[in-house]
Amino acid sequence: MEDAFKIIDQSEKILILSHRNPDGDTIGANLALHNVLAVNGKQVISACADQIPFSLVFLPGSSKILINLPDDKPDLIITVDASSPAQLKYENIITTIQKKDIPVLNIDHHATNKKFGTENLVDVNAASTTEVLYNFFKFMEIGITPQIATCLLAGLYSDTGSFMHSNTSRSSFDIASDLMSKGASLSFIIENMFKTHTVEQLRLWGRVLENARKNKNGSIVSKVTQSDFDETQSSPRDLTGIINYLNSVPNTKMTILLAEDTKGNVKGSIRTQNNKIDATKISGKFGGGGHAKAAGFTIPGKIISEEVWRIEKLD
Ligand SMILES: [Mn+2]
Numbered sequence: 261m262e263d264a265f266k267i268i269d270q271s272e273k274i275l276i277l278s279h280r281n282p283d284g285d286t287i288g289a290n291l292a293l294h295n296v297l298a299v300n301g302k303q304v305i306s307a308c309a310d311q312i313p314f315s316l317v318f319l320p321g322s323s324k325i326l327i328n329l330p331d332d333k334p335d336l337i338i339t340v341d342a343s344s345p346a347q348l349k350y351e352n353i354i355t356t357i358q359k360k361d362i363p364v365l366n367i368d369h370h371a372t373n374k375k376f377g378t379e380n381l382v383d384v385n386a387a388s389t390t391e392v393l394y395n396f397f398k399f400m401e402i403g404i405t406p407q408i409a410t411c412l413l414a415g416l417y418s419d420t421g422s423f424m425h426s427n428t429s430r431s432s433f434d435i436a437s438d439l440m441s442k443g444a445s446l447s448f449i450i451e452n453m454f455k456t457h458t459v460e461q462l463r464l465w466g467r468v469l470e471n472a473r474k475n476k477n478g479s480i481v482s483k484v485t486q487s488d489f490d491e492t493q494s495s496p497r498d499l500t501g502i503i504n505y506l507n508s509v510p511n512t513k514m515t516i517l518l519a520e521d522t523k524g525n526v527k528g529s530i531r532t533q534n535n536k537i538d539a540t541k542i543s544g545k546f547g548g549g550g551h552a553k554a555a556g557f558t559i560p561g562k563i564i565s566e567e568v569w570r571i572e573k574l575d
Contacts, residue, residue, distance in 0.1 A: 261381065261395075261396055261399045261400075263379045264365055264367070264379050264381045264396065265399070265400055265519070266295070266334065267336060267338050267363055267365050267378065267379050268302075268338075268365065270335075270336075271302070271334075271335040271336035271363070272302065272303060272335055273302075273303045273305075273332065273333075273334045273335050273336075273339060274297055274302050274304050274305070274334055274336045274337075274340075275304075275305050275306075275307065275329070275334035275336070275337045275338070275378045275501045276290050276297075276304060276305070276306045276307070276337075276338045276340060277290075277293055277305070277307055277308065277338070277339050277340070277342070277348050277350070278290045278306075278308035278325070278340055278341065278342070279308075279339075279340075279341055279342040279347040279348060279354065280308070280309050280310045280311055280344075280347060280348070280349040280447060281497075282308045282310060282312050282316070283341075283418055283419075283500075284315075284316055284319075284414045284415055284417065284418025284419070284453055285341050285388045285389050285390055285415035285416075285418050285419045286308070286340055286341035286342070286389065286413040286415075287293065287308070287312055287316045287322065287411075287414075287415075288316075288319060288388075288390045288412060288413075288414040288415030288418065289340035289341055289367065289388075289389040289390045289392075289393050289411070289412075289415050289504070290306050290308070290325065290340050291306065291319055291320065291321045291324070291325070292323065292390060292393055292397075292408045292411035292412050292415075293340065293367075293393060294306045294318070294321060294324060294339065294401050295321060295325065295405070295407060295408050295411070296397065297406065302314065304329060305326065305329075305332075305334065306321075306324050306325045306326065307325060307326045307327065307328075307329055307350075308325050308326075308327065309327065309348065309349035309350050311327060311347065312325055313497060314456065315452055315453050315456045316444070316452075316453070317452075318448060318452040318571070319410065319411055319414055320407035320410055320411060321407070321411075323488065329350060329352075329353070332565075333362070334362060335362070335363070336363050336364070336365060337353065337356070337357070337362055337363070337364045337365070338364075338365045338366075338367060339364065339365070339366050339367065339368070340357075340367050340368070340378070340389050340393075341367075341369070341370075341388075341389040341415075342366070343367060343368060343370035343371075343372045343373045343374060343549050343550075344373075344374045345357040345358065345374075345376050346377065353441070354397060357376055360378070363378040363379075364376065364377040364378050364379075365377055365378065365379045365380075365381065366379070366381065366383070367378075367381045367389060367392055367393065367396075368381075368382045368383075368389055368392070368418075369382065369383055369384060369386040369387070369388060369389050369391065369392055369560055370382075370549065370550065370551065371384045371540060371551060371552065372540055372544075372549035372550060378523060380469045381396060383395070386500060387419055387420050387425075387427040387428060387429065387431075387432050388415040388416045388418065388419035388420065389415060389419075390412040390413070390414070390416050390419075391412075391415075391416055391431070391432070391435060393412060393415075393543040394439070395571070396433050397510065404437075404439070404442045405442075405443070406442065406443025406444065406445070406508055408442075408445050408482075409439040409440070409441075409442040409444035409506040410443075410444045410445055410448065410449065410530070411436075411440055412444070413436060413439040413440070413444040413446070413449060414449050414453065416432060416435060416436060416439075416467050417436075417449055417450075417453065417493065418453065420432055420503060422450075422454065423436075424504075425551050425553060425554070426533075427551065427553065452454065458494075458498070458547025459500040460492055460493045460494040460498065460538070461494055463493075464484065464488065464489065464492045464494040464498050464499065464502075465493065465498075465502045466482055466492075467484055467488045467492060468482050468483075468502050468506070468517065469482070469500070469502075469505065469506075471483055471484070472506055474509070474512065477513055478510050478511070478512055478518070479512060479514050479516060480506050480507070480509050480511045480514075480515040480546045481515075481516045481517075481518070482506055482516075482517050482518070483517070483518040483519065483563050484517075484518075485518070485520050485562070486498070486520045486522070486535065486562075487564050489520075496519055496521050496522075496527065497531075499517070499519055502517070503515060503529050503531050505532070506531070507533060509534070513532070513537060513540065514531065514532035514534060514537055515530070515531045515532065515533055516528060516529070516531055517529045518529050518563055520562055520563055521558075524560055524561070524562065525558050525559065525560050525561070526558070526559055526560075526561050526562060527539055527556065527557070527558045528546060528548070528556060528557045528558075529544055529554075529555075529556045530542055530550070530554070530555045530556060530557075530558070531553065531554050532552075532553055533553075538552045538554035539551065539552055539553060540552060540555045542555065543555035543556055543557045543575070546559050
């Protein structure tokens with residue numbers, strides 16, 4: 261944390277980057293950090309290559325997150341919640357990080373983090389990147405305003421699945437309690453992040469649930485194809501959250517949801533409640549990453565339905 265503090269202290273123009281397909285953690289972390297650094301006299305730009313979902317627009321300062329990067333070169337790039345440079349999606353940034361042209365502070369909590377930064381503030385025991393930041397702000401003796409508290413709590417809420425995932429620890433509750441005492445608005449977070457489903461999204465979820473089956477290995481699997489998105493007038497983004505329903509069947513090995521995207525890829529999401537299974541080992545076989553209980557991968561291709569017929573001999 262001391263090194264992270266030093267590298268920030270030495271910089272004037274700071275670019276904070278969230279990962280593609282942003283979630284509550286990467287955006288909450290970005291905005292909390294933006295707020296703290298701007299108050300401390302830094303020139304801060306926040307960006308994310310993909311547009312932030314409607315459910316996160318309520319976060320204080322969300323309009324500060326740009327999609328297009330300004331030409332001005334920063335003195336420091338801070339990445340939040342990104343396990344590898346590729347997660348940032350900006351080609352020129354990925355090259356810059358690889359060439360080490362500009363110092364990079366990598367703040368994250370993924371077990372699969374590639375430690376690509378000049379400094380790496382990575383705590384794999386933290387439930388969210390905002391938990392890492394919370395500890396960092398404490399170390400720096402930063403006063404937490406209600407706005408910062410809301411952003412940090414939103415990240416913790418998002419990554420613990422409302423304190424239901426196995427990464428939820430005593431410290432998650434301690435931090436949440438402290439953030440609420442500092443003015444984080446829980447009702448605001450819940451209303452905006454969890455009660456925002458559209459009818460199109462619910463119809464898509466219907467497809468996922470209907471396609472669900474338990475395979476021979478005791479895993480729950482389901483899929484959605486491009487035609488499911490077309491017919492329900494929904495998009496891949498509308499899948500967020502549905503896998504938790506699939507992953508609610510007792511005594512299963514794991515849950516896998518396969519979804520086609522518009523660019524000819526299949527995105528696989530893996531969840532497990534089984535302590536013997538490490539989801540990152542499975543996602544890793546397909547070039548993906550994530551956490552032991554929640555991981556994912558993307559591979560080019562499409563989903564083919566196979567029908568198998570066989571005759572069972574009677575004795
Ligand atoms: Mn996260």
